Amino acid sequence: MYSLKNESLKIGIKGRGAELCNITSVKSNIEFLWQADPNIWGSHAPNLFPIIGALKDDTYYYNSKAYNMPKHGFVRHNEDFEVVAQSESKITFKLKSNHTLKAIYPFDFEFLLTYELIDNVLHLHHYVKNTDSGAIYFSLGGHPAFSCPLYDDERYTDYILDFEQAESSESYILNMPTGLVTKKTKPVFTGLHSIQLRPDLFNEDALIFKDLKSRKVTLKHKQKGKVLSVTFHGFPYLGIWAKPKAPYVCIEPWLGIADAESTNQQFTEKEGIIALQPDTDFKASYSIEIDKAHLI
Template sequence: MLTLKNNLLEISIKTIGAELCQIKSTKNNTNFMWNANQEIWANFAPNLFPIVGALKDGSYIFNNKKYSIPKHGFIRYNKDIKCIKETENSLTFLLQNNKNTEVNYPFKFNYYVIYTIENNELTITYKVENTDTKTIYFSVGGHPAFKCPVFKNEKYSDYNLIFEQDEISETYLLDQESGLLSSKTKPIFTTKNSINLTPDLFNNDALIFKDLKSKQITLNSNKNGPVLTIKYKDYNYFGIWAKPKANFICLEPWLGVTDYKNTNQELKNKDGIIKLSANKSFSASYKIEIHQAHLV
């Protein structure tokens, strides 16, 4: 495990999967991340690449050949990703294509995860370099899970999510049999710019948004005020999820989304897929701001 620390935040990252596992106040030791309870959901904040979500039948087609990739890609639990650079306020991890990736992802690439802390904010940057001679296709995303409730004498329903702007977006519904996206949507906002958290909110799985106007969302306690804000200007999809009745909330900026039920499985046509030409690079960042009132 590797650590970044300043006078406000202490950040810990697992070397396996380059997975963020702790955001803690340096001064009062409050930890804002979920504890990855193995009996409920045994992850902290997986990094998603080269797909986001699930593939129909667990597979996709590229150049008339079928390949398989697990849900959310192959970074989670990956032992080949290595820390290649450490500075006082940043850590850079790299995964390069290898014999393990090439079995089911026939592209050459460099995939970076970069963590940077500044004051009360953590920035997570994903960078992809195409080292192939052909166009590569991929998605990236984050899956950070935060404690909810964070403080003593609170319950889950004391929390809500406050969006930067008034929204008319509806959540896209997952087909309960296949777990894939349907074309159906459902209103989910409690007010024009907020969603109340309730134990049954995720009974039908994740909330999936494709057209939010907001580019930041705040996890707010009705008893203790704003706790943290996630800022995702580079992302055009967003997922919100938790296990039903579990004490965490995942706030997930995505560039990509799970397959539709009626997909033809062609990777080139996958909703949200990024197309990167040979010798080009791509990057996208999101930020987690911990509100200073909870750091003293």
Template structure:
């Protein structure tokens, strides 16, 4: 399934081209200019109909889809309200970048009682795409939020490969274990299990995500590469500003999501108070928050 590019915002340089959907300002294509190699999942709606949702102002699920703030209860869908939002506007476009903005409105204040501006900027720099998240506090009080990415990468990239030919290779040796989710409600348990096949790699296999996402709270690495046995490193993701990492796909699906997070789904024992939520960011009045990650495509695959 190919994108209808007329419905997208696009920028390119000499080696890469990207496309972004207006809805949710969702990145939906990273491709080689020279050979048209496609690196992102094509969002097959029969499997998983997204490309790279932007997660704000929560990550994952809330207990009963609710939280409380100053004694009031608010409802919020999984991963927040940016991902399917039609109110995001393109506010700046240059030769190599796109910037989108979402500003609070009366409907959003019913879900999230804070005045804010959310911005996301996609910038191409040679064979690297930089993705910058910005949150501005427009309120007369501190605001609380989480923020993150959810990019899905095509896997395998080439027709002569299988999913099991791929692994995720981290920059440092790791002892971290994955925190298990409660399958029934999407909440984080206190149970962990090993995820690494070597000291720094996780082999992809069709049943890897049978228990949902791999969730890491304490990785040493801030860089991970998607590596093929036959074609070498395909791409890498650098996430220096993010303390949590999710890895996920639908079981048996030909993609993998590598998700830099500042925040995490509710724990099973949550108080449901937003100010006490694990990983929550507190942004004082009149201040601005920035966090970026990057996706670099290895030059061997660019033609």
């Protein structure tokens, strides 16, 4: 495991999947990240590339050829990441295309992920480099899971997700057996700015938003105030998810989305897909800010 540290936070990152696995207060030793109980959900914060969510029949088509890829892509369990730069407060992981990956993703690329710790904020910088002779196509995103409730004497229902702007957006409903996005929506906001957390909120799987005004969401105790915020400028989609009745909540900035039920499965036409031209790169960042009240 790799680590970053300053006076406020200790950060742990696994080599496998370059997955964030700890966000811990230095002084109070409070752990803010879900600790991946395998009996509930055995991940902390998977990195998603080159797709978000599920493909129809786990299959997409490119240049008339069928390719199979698992849900959320191939980065999250990948053992081939290498560390290319590291300091006390910053570390960069890199994954390059190889023969095995090209069997499911026929593009030459480099995917880099930098974790940068500044005071009480962890920044996650994503870089995609096109090393192919033609355009490459991808989506990317985060899947961090945060402990909720944070303290033993609290309940899940003590918490809300607080959005920086008033929202009228509805969540797109997933077809649960297939994981595909339907055209149906449902209202989930319980206030102009907020969603009340409750054990049955995710009985129909993730909440999926395509048209939020907000680019910052705060996990907040209704009486005690803020715990942490996720800021995601440049990410047009947001997922919110947990296993039903589980003591965590995922706040997931996405550049891309699961296949729609109506998809034609053509990769270049997939909703949210990014086309990157040869010899160019793409950058996208989001951040996790821990409220200083919990770091004393």
